[in-house]
Amino acid sequence: MPDRPVRVRIAPSPTGDPHVGTAYQALFNSAFARRHGGAFVLRIEDTDRARSTPESERAILSSLRWLGLSWDEGPDVGGPHAPYRQSERLPIYREHVERLLAAGHAYRCFCSRERLERMREENRANKEFPGYDRLCRGLDPAEAARRAAAGEPHVVRMKVPTEGHAVMHDLLRGEIRRDWASIDDQVILKTDGFPTYHLANVVDDHLMEISHVIRGEEWINSLPKHVRLYEMFGWQPPVFCHLPLLRNADRTRSKLSKRRNPTSIEYYRRAGFLPEALLNFLGLMGWSPPDGEEKFSFDEMVRSFELERVSLGGPVFDVEKLRWLNGRYIREDHDAARLVDRLAEWALNRETFERIAPLAQPRLQTLSDWGYLTAFFFADDVPFDAEQVAIRGLDREATLELLQIASLRLDARRTWNADELDADFRRLAEATGLKLRDLTKPFYLVLTGRSAATPLFQSMEILGPDLCRVRLRRALERLGPVSAKKRKQAERRMVEIFGEPAP
RNA sequence: GGCCCCGUCGUCCAGCGGUCAGGACACCGGCCUUUCAAGCCGGGAACACGGGUUCGAGUCCCGUCGGGGUCACCA
Numbered sequence: 097m098p099d100r101p102v103r104v105r106i107a108p109s110p111t112g113d114p115h116v117g118t119a120y121q122a123l124f125n126s127a128f129a130r131r132h133g134g135a136f137v138l139r140i141e142d143t144d145r146a147r148s149t150p151e152s153e154r155a156i157l158s159s160l161r162w163l164g165l166s167w168d169e170g171p172d173v174g175g176p177h178a179p180y181r182q183s184e185r186l187p188i189y190r191e192h193v194e195r196l197l198a199a200g201h202a203y204r205c206f207c208s209r210e211r212l213e214r215m216r217e218e219n220r221a222n223k224e225f226p227g228y229d230r231l232c233r234g235l236d237p238a239e240a241a242r243r244a245a246a247g248e249p250h251v252v253r254m255k256v257p258t259e260g261h262a263v264m265h266d267l268l269r270g271e272i273r274r275d276w277a278s279i280d281d282q283v284i285l286k287t288d289g290f291p292t293y294h295l296a297n298v299v300d301d302h303l304m305e306i307s308h309v310i311r312g313e314e315w316i317n318s319l320p321k322h323v324r325l326y327e328m329f330g331w332q333p334p335v336f337c338h339l340p341l342l343r344n345a346d347r348t349r350s351k352l353s354k355r356r357n358p359t360s361i362e363y364y365r366r367a368g369f370l371p372e373a374l375l376n377f378l379g380l381m382g383w384s385p386p387d388g389e390e391k392f393s394f395d396e397m398v399r400s401f402e403l404e405r406v407s408l409g410g411p412v413f414d415v416e417k418l419r420w421l422n423g424r425y426i427r428e429d430h431d432a433a434r435l436v437d438r439l440a441e442w443a444l445n446r447e448t449f450e451r452i453a454p455l456a457q458p459r460l461q462t463l464s465d466w467g468y469l470t471a472f473f474f475a476d477d478v479p480f481d482a483e484q485v486a487i488r489g490l491d492r493e494a495t496l497e498l499l500q501i502a503s504l505r506l507d508a509r510r511t512w513n514a515d516e517l518d519a520d521f522r523r524l525a526e527a528t529g530l531k532l533r534d535l536t537k538p539f540y541l542v543l544t545g546r547s548a549a550t551p552l553f554q555s556m557e558i559l560g561p562d563l564c565r566v567r568l569r570r571a572l573e574r575l576g577p578v579s580a581k582k583r584k585q586a587e588r589r590m591v592e593i594f595g596e597p598a599p
Numbered sequence: 600g601g602c603c604c605c606g607u608c609g610u611c612c613a614g615c616g617g618u619c620a621g622g623a624c625a626c627c628g629g630c631c632u633u634u635c636a637a638g639c640c641g642g643g644a645a646c647a648c649g650g651g652u653u654c655g656a657g658u659c660c661c662g663u664c665g666g667g668g669u670c671a672c673c674a
Contacts, residue, residue: 107674108674109673109674111673111674141674143673143674144673144674146673147673147674205672209672212671212672216670216671220600220670223600223601225601225670226601226670227670251672266604269604269605272603272604273603274602274603275602278601278602278603278670279602279670280670282671283671283672285672286672287672288672290672292671292672292673292674293673293674294674297674312668313603313604313605313667313668314668314669314674315668315669315674316603316604316668316669317602317603317604317668317669317670318669319603338604340604340605340667341667341668343666343667345610348666348667349666349667350666350667350668351667351668377611380611380612380623381611381612382611382612383612384611384612384613384622384623386613388612388613388621388622388623390611390612390622390623390624407612407613408604408605408606409605409606409607409611409612409666410604410605410666410667410668411610411611411612412610412611413611414610414611414624414625416610416624416625417610417611417623417624417625418624419624420623420624420625421623421624423636423637427637
C-alpha cells in the first residue's frame with residue numbers, strides 16, 4: 097500500500113437508471129475511505145456523448161443519497177480537484193493526449209469505422225486476433241499531424257507493446273499476467289474530441305490523487321492498458337482492487353441485468369425497501385463482519401471493514417434474503433409511530449393521495465371504496481389472472497408481442513408523464529390498427545392487477561417508471577418467456593413504430 | 600472461440616494445514632397462538648473432480664470440468 101492518504105472514488109456513467117451495482121461499488125469505496133480516514137470522491141464519467149444525460153446524473157446522485165451514502169468531493173459538492181464531471185475537463189485530456197503524441201506513445205489513426213468493422217469481421221472469421229491491425233501506427237507523425245490540422249477526422253490511439261507480457265497487481269487476486277500480443281492499440285481520444293474511459297479514467301485518477309481504485313471485476317481486462325498509461329505518463333499507479341460482480345438469481349448467473357432482475361435503486365425505493373436495509377444487504381455481498389452479525393449499519397460496517405475480507409465468488413443478488421432483512425429493520429428498529437413516519441416518507445402521504453384523488457373520486461361511492469381501488473399504487477407486484485390477458489381479435493402470440501413492444505418503449509423513455517404515455521399508446525394502437533381501449537386492456541391487468549381501474553396513463557405516471565417497467569417485465573416473464581429471437585423482432589418493431597432516438 | 604477472473608449447503612457468508620465443516624436466507628417439522636406473520640426449538644442440505652505437497656488438506660501447487668467477465672470511437 098503506498099504511503100499516501102487514502103482517496104477513493106466511484107465513477108458512474110450517467111447513461112441510465114441508478115443501478116444497484118453502482119450503489120454496491122459506492123458502499124465499498126465509501127466504507128474503505130471512512131475506515132482509513134480517507135476521502136471518497138464521486139466523479140461523473142460522461143464521456144459518452146450519445147448516451148449521457150443530465151436526468152440520469154441527477155437520478156444517480158439522488159439515489160445514492162437516499163441510500164445514505166455521501167461523498168467528500170463531487171459535481172454537486174465541489175472540491176479541490178473540480179470539476180468532477182469529465183465533460184467539463186476536456187482541455188485536460190487534450191493536453192495529456194498531446195503529451196503522449198509528442199512522446200511517441202500515441203498516434204493518430206484515420207481508419208474509417210467501415211474498415212475497422214471489415215477487419216474485425218475477417219479476423220474473427222479466420223479466428224485471428226480481432227484487435228486493430230495498427231495500420232496507422234506506421235504513419236509519419238508529421239504527416240499525420242498535417243492531415244489532422246487539415247480537418248481530417250481521426251482518433252488517437254495509445255501504443256501498446258507488441259510482445260512480452262504485462263504484469264499487474266490486484267489487492268485481492270495478487271499478480272495478474274497478460275500477454276501484450278492479446279491487446280490492441282486502444283483508442284484514447286475519439287473523433288468528437290472526447291476521451292475514452294481508459295484515458296479519462298487514468299488521467300483523472302492521477303490528478304485527483306486516487307490511492308485505491310476499487311471497482312468491478314469487469315475492468316480487469318482493461319487493466320493492462322491502464323497500467324501502461326500510468327507508465328507512459330511516468331505516474332505512480334494506484335492500488336487496484338477488483339470486486340466481484342453482482343449476479344442474477346436465475347440459472348444464468350450472469351452479471352445483474354435489468355432484463356432478469358430489478359436493478360434500479362429507484363425500484364427498490366418505490367417497492368418499499370428501506371435504504372438502510374438495502375445498503376446493509378449490499379454490504380453482505382462478498383463481505384461479512386468478523387462477528388458474523390448480518391444486520392449492521394453503515395457506521396458499524398465501517399468500524400470493522402477490511403477490504404482484504406472480500407470474497408471473490410460472484411454473489412447472487414437474492415431478493416428473498418433482502419426482503420427478510422428489510423423485515424427485520426421494520427420490526428426491530430421501529431415502534432408503531434416511527435413506522436407510520438416511514439410509511440409517510442415512502443408513499444402514504446398527503447401529496448400522493450392528492451395526486452390519486454382526482455382519479456379515484458369519480459369512481460368512489462363510499463370513502464371505503466378507496467382502499468381497494470387504489471391499493472395497486474402501494475404495492476410492489478400485483479396479482480392478475482393470466483387467462484384474461486388478451487387483446488380483442490389478436491391471438492396470444494400477437495398480444496405478447498405488443499406487451500413486449502410497449503415494454504421496450506417504456507424502457508427507452510427518459511421522461512415519464514401521462515401525456516407522453518398517452519401519445520405512445522395511441523401511436524402503438526395506430527401502428528397496429530387497434531382501438532386504444534382494446535390495446536390498453538391487458539396493460540390495466542398487468543399494471544394494476546385489475547381489468548378496471550383508475551385511468552391507465554395517469555396511474556402509470558403516479559406509479560412511476562420503475563414499478564411499471566418491473567410489473568411489465570414480470571408479466572412478460574410469467575405469460576411466456578420471450579425468446580431472444582422474438583425479442584429482437586419486437587425491438588425492430590418498436591424502432592419502426594417509435595423511431596430510434598428515445599425521448 | 601482466445602484471453603482473464605472465480606469455484607464451501609439451492610442462495611449469501613465463516614473457515615485462512617489438525618473443526619462432528621459453522622451461521623443466515625429459503626425449505627420441511629414442532630412449539631406458541633383467535634388467523635396470519637413474528638418468535639422459539641428441531642431437521643434435511645455443501646467443500647466440483649483428479650492428481651500431487653504434507654504426519655495431516657475445504658484450506659498450498661498442478662490439471663480437468665464448471666461458472667462468469669472481456670474482446671467498441673460504451674463505460
